[in-house]
Amino acid sequence: MRLGFASPPLSSLSGRAAGLGRRQWSAWAMALALSGMLAACDRPAGGDAGTSGRPVAGVFKGIDVTGATYGKGFALTDMRGQPRTLDDFKGKVVMLYFGFVQCPDVCPTALTRASEVLRLLGTEDAGKVQVVFVTVDPERDTPELLQHYMAAFDTRFLALHGNAEQTEATAREFRVFYQKVSTGSTYTMDHTALSYLFDPQGRLRVVLRHEQSAADYAADIAALLRGV
């Protein structure tokens, strides 16, 4: 199982680039340059522009995955039992995170950061962002628990769940790794702790790491809202 994300294969990029306009050409060129850089590093390190996974032009603070052939969307159920897909949020930037409620550290930190990100964006921009949390632990994370958990951070956050197959399919679509691991007397979930940003057209554009700041997240969301 692959860990985290991967750069889009070059062959698919060049094939699709043929019928695009000038603006998209420069985006593809940037993505091509980035894929070349990313292929050389197995583990992004912080700070150094050459190996941190940052795009050459420095448009995004996170990893530019524009043109990704994966992460097309999701089809899961929300806390009220309603089916939700990525299409429901066209016109908004979607920030997608995979986690689980029994997580004492990373998930609450990520969700607290998401609240801070909305605050940094300001009321108007924040209204155009949808935070989505997908549980990788549907066994324990019931819809009711998810509803209360989201509300503890921000009532605008949306939690989604599925059965085991749907969870697996969604994680596979995003190349998210997760695994149940026994720990002492119970179990925890190892899981990819990356956040995925979709632009208002519903395309996966940026992947942000857990170590990055709320300011980084807000900057990339603001860029996507501006139409970058």
Added chain:
Amino acid sequence: MTSRNVLAAAVLALSASSLWAQAVKVEDAWVRGTVAAQKASGAFMRLTPEKDARLVAASSPVAGVVEIHEMAMENDVMKMRQIPGLDLAAGRTLELKPGGYHVMLMELKGQLKGGDVVPITLVFEDAAKKRFTQDIKAPVTALGGGNAPMKHDHGGMKH
């Protein structure tokens, strides 16, 4: 006979006298709050032992099971594992904080609300592998309230 009496007296003296007890300074302890049906959470704190020691266990009336855990990020994947103990160097502060170690409180008996106080008994081993305990009271920072101990008790403070 005599040496046994002396030994018994010495043991009594050692266990009774707090002067002999190892001390570990515990600062800024806090517990992350939960929502009602949530069964687990974490306690964080700073530990500074007088002498070399090892945190080997913990217990709390609010949790059926308490373990020491380490969280590590590996290639952007979060991994959390129970660890058998945490070594503490004399005079050096080890911080249990988000992104690293924590005391995991599991099988919670009820919701942990902001402002609640959680009693935790920390079990240490000294250099001679003798165990000693320390009781602390860790205030609860409500879920969504951030990654730090609440400095003031505002009870129902809203952000």
